[in-house]
Amino acid sequence: MSGLKTKLPTDIWVAATWEEFIAMADDPAYSKAKCYYRNGQMRIETMPVGPNHARDNGSIFLGVSLFCIAKAIPLNGLDNCSYRKTGIRECQPDVSYYIGSRAQLAPSGSSIVTLDVTPPPDLVIEVADSTLADDIGEKRLLYEELKVAEYWVVDVQKSKIIAFAIIADNGSRRIVQSEVLPGLTIAVLEEALRRSRTEDQAQVGAWLLAQFQQQ
Secondary structure, three states: OOOOOOOOOOOOOEEOOHHHHHHHHOOHHHOOOEEEEEOOEEEEEOOOOOHHHHHHHHHHHHHHHHHHHHHOOOEEEEEOOOEEEOOOEEEOOOEEEEEHHHHHHOOOOOOOEEOOOOOOOOEEEEEEOOOHHHHOOHHHHHHHHHOOOEEEEEEOOOOEEEEEEEEOOOEEEEEOEOOOOOOOEHHHHHHHHHHOOOOOHHHHHHHHHHHHHHO
């Protein structure tokens, strides 16, 4: 591998320089991998995505989108978009959103989003099947430092959502209702995840839309 004397392990956090991380992240062998970097450590995720993970990813995207449609909230959502602060950090959340007056700030183009010139998203979501401990641990610290407004972790195994509001000084606190999407309760989205195990997405979407229109 160009730029690396030895091949660094994947799917765990390992000490690496920024140059080592870039060499590995840019290697064609990892073109489908998810790449993260913070505090002198990198994580290259190459684990396959199972159907429950993929379904929950679609359901959470559907739920947030329908809520914004029902409430006429401007929204731009990005799936598996990479964000890079040169030399400092990188992340690739499963879903990310620019919301409200910031919807127009959502990036476009075909390259990695550079946070040197583009502001971070308002909401980022990681869907966790086998990576839950890391998603609520090291990645939460990364998103705190990224200064997003909210960070959610979808626990695929339990159909639960662990939601955090990011606060000043690189901290976070648990929430049961979104603050960037006022009126959206986490419990409604969790019920949608549970329904998605036995209902198709059209049925789940119709149920969600009915909940949002009743509010």
